[in-house]
Amino acid sequence: MFRRWFSAGIATRRLVVLFCAAVLLVALAVRYPDAFHDANETARANAALDQVDRAVGAGNSVFPDQALLVEARGLIPPDESFAVAVGPPQPGWTELTANGADLFLRSFLLPRRLDPEARWIVCVGCDRNDYPGADAVWEGEDGLSVLRRES
Amino acid sequence: MRAILGLAALNGAYAVLGVALLWAIRGLPRWTDVLRLAGLGYLLGVAAFGVVWTQLLVVGVPLGGWGVVLSLACGTAAAAFAAVLLGRQRPRGFGDPERHASPFAVLVTAAGVSLSGLLLEALFRSARLQGLQAYDAWAFWVPKGKAIYFFGGLDEQVFTTFPGPTYPPLVPILDAASFHAMGGADTITFHLQFWFFVLGAVAAIAGLLYRHVSAWLLWPALLLVLTVPRVASHLLIPQADVLVDIFFVVGEGADRSHVLATMARLRAHGLAADTDYAGRSKKGQLTQAARLGAKTTVVVEADGARIARPGGDEPTTLEDLAASLGA
Numbered sequence: 001m002f003r004r005w006f007s008a009g010i011a012t013r014r015l016v017v018l019f020c021a022a023v024l025l026v027a028l029a030v031r032y033p034d035a036f037h038d039a040n041e042t043a044r045a046n047a048a049l050d051q052v053d054r055a056v057g058a059g060n061s062v063f064p065d066q067a068l069l070v071e072a073r074g075l076i077p078p079d080e081s082f083a084v085a086v087g088p089p090q091p092g093w094t095e096l097t098a099n100g101a102d103l104f105l106r107s108f109l110l111p112r113r114l115d116p117e118a119r120w121i122v123c124v125g126c127d128r129n130d131y132p133g134a135d136a137v138w139e140g141e142d143g144l145s146v147l148r149r150e151s
Numbered sequence: 152m153r154a155i156l157g158l159a160a161l162n163g164a165y166a167v168l169g170v171a172l173l174w175a176i177r178g179l180p181r182w183t184d185v186l187r188l189a190g191l192g193y194l195l196g197v198a199a200f201g202v203v204w205t206q207l208l209v210v211g212v213p214l215g216g217w218g219v220v221l222s223l224a225c226g227t228a229a230a231a232f233a234a235v236l237l238g239r240q241r242p243r244g245f246g247d248p249e250r251h252a253s254p255f256a257v258l259v260t261a262a263g264v265s266l267s268g269l270l271l272e273a274l275f276r277s278a279r280l281q282g283l284q285a286y287d288a289w290a291f292w293v294p295k296g297k298a299i300y301f302f303g304g305l306d307e308q309v310f311t312t313f314p315g316p317t318y319p320p321l322v323p324i325l326d327a328a329s330f331h332a333m334g335g336a337d338t339i340t341f342h343l344q345f346w347f348f349v350l351g352a353v354a355a356i357a358g359l360l361y362r363h364v365s366a367w368l369l370w371p372a373l374l375l376v377l378t379v380p381r382v383a384s385h386l387l388i389p390q391a392d393v394l395v396d397i398f399f400v401v402g403e404g405a406d407r408s409h410v411l412a413t414m415a416r417l418r419a420h421g422l423a424a425d426t427d428y429a430g431r432s433k434k435g436q437l438t439q440a441a442r443l444g445a446k447t448t449v450v451v452e453a454d455g456a457r458i459a460r461p462g463g464d465e466p467t468t469l470e471d472l473a474a475s476l477g478a
Contacts, residue, residue, distance in 0.1 A: 017368075024371045028378070032266065035378035039273035046280035054339045057282030058289050095432065103428070106313070107294040110336075111301035113308060 059108060062100040063124075064092045064142040069108055071138040072122050072146050081115035085126035092142040097124065121147040154333035154340040155279075161332035162193070162347040164223045169196025171230035178239040183247050187361060190354025197351070199226065200328070201321040208320065213303030216331040247362075256366040263370025267353055270377060274349065278342040278387045285388045286439075290428060291315045296326025297336050314428050317418070345387045353377065397476075398445035399426040400436040404453035413469040422476060 046054065056066045063069060076082050084102045101124045106114050109122075121131055125143030128134065134149035169192030170185060179185050185192075203222065204214060212218070252260070283289045291313040298309035299320070310316060329344040330336045353373065360369050377386075397417060399410050414424040425443065427436045433450075437459070440448040448459040449472060456472065457464040467475075 021368060021371070024368075024375060028371050028375050031378040031380075032270070032374060036270055036273055039270065039277050043273060043276035043280070046277060046282070049280070049282065054280060054282040057338070058284045058286070095435070103290055103313075107289050107291075107297075110294055110297045110309070114312075 056108075059104055061094060062096045062104045063144070064094060064097065065140050065144055067140050068122070068124075068138075068144040068146070069105075071140075072105070072109060072120075075137055075146055075148075076109065076112050076120045078111050080120060081113040081118040082109060082120040082122055083116050083118045084114065084122050085124065085130065087123075087125035087127055087143060090125045090143045093125070119149055121149065123147050154335075154337055155343060157332035157334060158329055158340070158343050158347065161219070161328060162344075162351075164227075165196035165200060166193040166351075167196070168199060168223055168227045168230065169193050171227045171234065172196065172199060174239055174242075175230045175234035175237060178234075179242045180240060181244050181246065182242045183245050185242050187247075187358040190351050190356070190358045193351035194355050197325065197348070201324050204324045204328075205320055208299070208305050208324065211304065214299055214324065214327055214331075215303060219328045219331050252366070259366040259370055263357075263366065263374065266370075266374055267357075267377065270374075271346075271350060271353070274386060275343070275346055278346040280339060281342040281387060283338045286428070287315070287425075288388060291318075292322055293326060293338060293341075295320060295323035296330065299323055299327035300330040300336055317415070342387050349377075349386050395425050395440075395443045395445040396422040397424045397447045397449060397472075398436075398440035398443060399424065400433060400440060400448060400450045400459075401426060402433055402450065402452040405451045406453075409469060410451055413473055416473050417476060420476070 052066060052070060053060060056069050059069050060066055072082070082105075084105050086098060086101050089098045105122055112120075121134060123131075123143070123145045128136075128145075128147070131147055131149060134147040136145045137148050138146040166189055170179070170189060171192075172195050173179060173188055173192045179188070200223065203226070207222075208214060283293060292315075294309055294313055298306040302309075305320065310320075325344065326341065329341055333340060356373055356376075357369065360373075397414075399414065401407055401410055410426060414426065417424040425445070427439060431439060437448065437450075440459075449467070449469075450457050450459055450464070451469070455466060456469055457466045458472070
């Protein structure tokens, strides 16, 4: 059999195929257990999170307190709009808070639309004097609050 | 559970649509052909659904739950009607006269299917409870899908003011259809939609190559594709641009509008270009470029640009860079 396999003319091609198949099998023997382990680890880590952590997802990296997102979603009716007011960075903020808060809120709060003149204001360290007559409906730490003004 | 069943039904409907299209295009003489090409049919169904709804949304047809059901049912009926008109025979019988598998090939195939199945099962559990983490996913791909789901069409505010306004809406359309199938914009369970894409792709590759490649070459190669880090870590991320050709790291004081214009030129020439939209530090952007596996990383500063190379950076300008890449 081996003599037939390595007969003149096609031996080189077959050796190349065998070499490639061997490399493939070695790579697979290394990679498959890792990929299987990673998928299981991710599944375990996801299962260990609570429902709010999963729902907020990347928002946990953008906001110092996920309660703002939960409260904003609960308080602002889905058919209303909201404004986002971001103030200067404060202690406790992540490096993404100042630049990412606006975009994340627009994404997370859909179908609520963004409107600078909206009745609801999600305040991320904002200056409340800029919104006279607006009441805080919810207040958290690190300058986070949800305001509502008379329409 | 209702959400998972809804997603399974939607993806089953994609497969039925695609198989009906294949029946019309090439005929499916045996049930084994249906089984062998079911993965390809699934991908064809997904593509057909996405392309047709892209056109429908552009002309203002709203995408609702009934729209999804009707379009899949009508598409399948039209494909079956075309197959009958073209005189395609109904599939009959089992077996594959063009393939005589040796016991060794059967054994390798069984091992390949088992190992793929094990990995897919682990990925299913991983996707089932996955939160939305990837930047592009939450920043624009998924919001666009939510906008189509909630507002029925290409909402002007979302599609013009979120990042990536020029990207085709195929993935957001598929996202919106999955939200309808689940009964809500559940951005957790929704990751299973991408698991179905992986399953369909594995079935398509295996089914297409089954007759042309020996089992001992096919299955190790297919498994390796699924397990290489660059692919394995991105399989379930709900965004369209899995591969990034060029990532622009933008330093303090650099002209971002110039970078965005260069990216637009590169994208117009089919290159996947990306940058940071989250205000990351330069170190964070370099980490992001590495995480995305960008083929080329370009660091843009106020006083010039340079291509990051392992042996030392290479100075360039954005014009030279675009020209050297044919853009």
